[in-house]
Amino acid sequence: MMKKPKIKISLIDQKGHMGCHRGHQIGDTFDFDTERGNLCPMAMHVAFPYIDILRYGGKLPSQPDGSIVFCCPDVDVINVFKIEVVEEKD
Structure with a gap:
């Protein structure tokens, strides 16, 4: 069984x-496995499909480094998050 990669979610910008x-403030980061409960539920709702794809080996049209960028759905806030697969060192 393949081990699921670690996922890091970072707040990188705010447009609202x-x-x-x-x-949440720009620079905040969250480990999906241990801190997902700290992330806004609306943002997590948007993030989860992307995380699920990345965790199970899927790829999406994305940033050159393989990360995914998404926005929270609150039009007044519009926090911009980045999802990255964290490569674990042996």
Whole structure:
């Protein structure tokens, strides 16, 4: 059985005119396995399909480094997140 890769979610930008209702700020990072409960549920709802694809070996048209960028669905906030597969060292 293949081990699932670690996933890191980072807040990289904000496009909306209001602050995040959950208090997230640019630079915040979350380990999907241990900290996903700390991420806004609306953002997690958008992130999960991308995470699922990356965790099971799928690829999407994405950033040159293989990461995925997505926005939270709150039009007043529009936090921009980046999802990356973290390569574990042996």
